[in-house]
Amino acid sequence: MAYETVSSTEHNPPHSYSREEIMNLTQSHLTWRKSSLSSTEGQNCVEVAALLNGGQAVRDSKDPAGPILKFTFDEWNTFISGIKGDRFG
Numbered sequence: 001m002a003y004e005t006v007s008s009t010e011h012n013p014p015h016s017y018s019r020e021e022i023m024n025l026t027q028s029h030l031t032w033r034k035s036s037l038s039s040t041e042g043q044n045c046v047e048v049a050a051l052l053n054g055g056q057a058v059r060d061s062k063d064p065a066g067p068i069l070k071f072t073f074d075e076w077n078t079f080i081s082g083i084k085g086d087r088f089g
Contacts, residue, residue, distance in 0.1 A: 034061055 030049035038045035038061070045061035054073035060066055071079060082088055 030057055032059070032061075032064075 032047040049057045056076040058069045
């Protein structure tokens with residue numbers, strides 16, 4: 001699975017959620033997916049889950065009960081653009 005930016009026209013939910021509502025979601029509300037590029041040994045794996053209004057949550061797949069990073073729609077797209085632009089290497 002390659003991580004992609006999300007077009008604002010592709011994600012237009014019927015209800016507008018506040019940043020606080022999005023950031024207060026718990027793990028039980030999320031459906032996690034692992035990158036197809038993750039190793040089979042379980043090392044260096046992250047999982048991603050869609051948040052309301054196009055945001056994304058990220059966690060370490062080796063520690064599913066551990067901390068979660070949550071990104072708004074704009075934050076996620078900036079992050080993915082940075083990866084594609086090799087700004088973190």
